[in-house]
Amino acid sequence: MAEMVLTPPLRADGREPNFLQKFGHAFVHGDIFTKLSLVVWGLGYIGHGQLIKALLVTLVQGLGLYFLGTSGIPALKKFGTLGTVQMEMQFNPLTLKNEVNNYDNSFAILLLSVIALVVIVTLIAAAMLVVQSNYALQAQKAAGKKPNNFRQDITLYLNEKFYVTLLTLPVLGVVVFTIVPLFILIAVAFTNYDQQHMPPAALFTWVGLANFAALFGGQSLTVTFNYAFGRVLGWTLVWAFFATFTTFFGGVFLAMLINNKKTKCQKLWRTLFMVTIAVPQFVTLLLVRNFFSDAGIFNTLMSNAGVTDFLKTIGLLGQNMNHIPFLTDQHWAKFMIVLINVWVGVPYQMIIATGVLMNIPSDMLEASTIDGASPWQSFIHIKLPYLFSVQGPALVTDFVKNVNNFNVIYLLTQDVYITKDQALASSSAKEVDLLVTWLFRLTQEQYNYKMAAVIGIMVFIICAVFTLVCFRFLNKKEATFS
């Protein structure tokens, strides 16, 4: 009998009841303690004889409510306007001094509101869980079993519920350091948070889709974001494409060159190329950028070898130039950045390609040799398709990583490359910027957080759509192969 009432009924379609249905069932059929536990979590546990647990959950609930009461709710009340009281100096007749008034800090309001929303959602979900857990205790009692004591509960969290113990802290870390900041930045994209509206001295407020309109419509008066966005996006995609494929094929080529049976001292060659990985990237990139600087050593060598003059005669270099503008002219710089990235990336790709190529079933290769396939044919028809099928997902993630490749671009071009395009300069962009370096410098040079946030959202959309489309395509292809 008891069983009938205590287990929530199956849904009409025969599937397990979902979280909400379980909660509803527990709350409706629960006894007074179970019902009370929705409001004060501890009461239910006290009623069901779990005192230590009651104390702990009430403490957690109390902390949550304390935060909401003291800072969360007041912030949420001002969330609609993001504050109305500007910071001012006021004369205080008591101390006879000018003092700062009780002003609103828009950013603090935004931050606390986001945290408050997260806390509220968590508290509600937790309350529902508490009711369900109390209902389970009630069911145990009805079935004549004794409820777990505290020690047994701990054992439970080291056994069936060990995943809860494991995941709590890491998930909390991700929420605090990734998810909450992301929510804040998404919110900032819909405000006018920039140099004119910097808290605490000034307020910022909601502006709807105006920033997105500025990025696409370009009706903003002084700054030409529309133009800059088009240029930077174009280069970002070109860069990501070339960076991904040059390093991939370079790595495959190098791996095959080294792993060929006729190559001697394979280990030595591999080590030589891996030396470049061992030096931290920021050291090598800063070094290389000085190596190729306008008055740098490489230009001296080129000039001594007569390459500079040769480039002049074939017209690749202006007649009045006495150096090759490796990192200061936009076309040269783009070319050099991709080239330097090959230098940085190929050793990594070589290691990966070596691993993949070693795993090719040898009978496949042997069969092709017996059938009289040339090495080139076996590369095109066996090794390459195999590499693509294994490395396909990695190529997609590499592309996304290159869209976000901050280090290479920033360390090579910051303070070196100066744009001559006024329209780009006025929005802090350069021809060689990626979207991520552009948004970083927007925040550093112009304090233009609203546009940086908008660009960040665009980067996410591009990466997400690209990844989804590619994986869908890859999955389909895999299905046809098998």
Added chain:
Amino acid sequence: MTQATVSPARRTEAAAQLRRGRILRTVRSILRHLLLTLLAAIWLVPILWLLVTSFSTDRGINVRRFFPASYTVSNYINILFHPDSVAQFPRWFTNTLVVACFNCVISTCFVLMVAYALSCCRFKGRKLLQNLSVIVNLFPGVLAMIAVYFVLKYLNLTNSYAGLIMVYAGSSGLGYLICKGFFDTIPISLREAAKLDGASDARVFFQVVLPMSRPILVYTIISSFMVPWTDFVMAKMILNSGLSADWTVAIGLYNMLQKTLINNYFALFCAGGVLVSIPISILFVIMQKFYVEGITSGADKG
């Protein structure tokens, strides 16, 4: 019999063909090794430049010649034992070491915990968590960083190592994939056997799975230890007080290359670069060994 029927002319022709083939193969082999030598040279030129400049007697960049005119070890002595207001390498080194140690402990724990939970525990919402982590990873790190900076500033944690460690380690749980891949290859039967013997899930984790995961453990530890040594952007953003003594190695060395400083500090920068590279190379070699071991031994078990 057949030998006798082959004419001497044909025999010499065959021999010639054989010889030609051998010559062709030797030429090819020489070309192959020449190409490799050329490529290796290209890849090593910047490293060589770093090395020789760090021993140069010129303090700035010598743009006239690749190899310095004379060599000295004074750059190393200066950067290690005579810190000035700009170059405080020993301080930077200790700062980075402290951050690296803390980050290493926290990150490794987080990664192992998430990987084990998602690989070996079965619970509702496991797939959902995995999908969410993929989506969160698609957001550009720089974007999150700017927001994190504001949160830290609000909490008064900028210019503190606690803040920097939190940023490095806070969301490290997202990097669980490689480790999970390894745990996936540990046979379920082993864990089940331990459980039948009465071990709790926690004991299975500590006494069955972890001891079997030495390669991936070492890989995780070293890679999280290396983060503060190689990261540049986060540190620059968070330790922005302008006080040289507070910096990590990466920002300190970057700062030496400012336009006003580069002519006095380039050789010191190179010396510093070499000094940082030594421990990192050693760790990298160890990590590489364990990484390969981790992947291949995983394959064997699977």
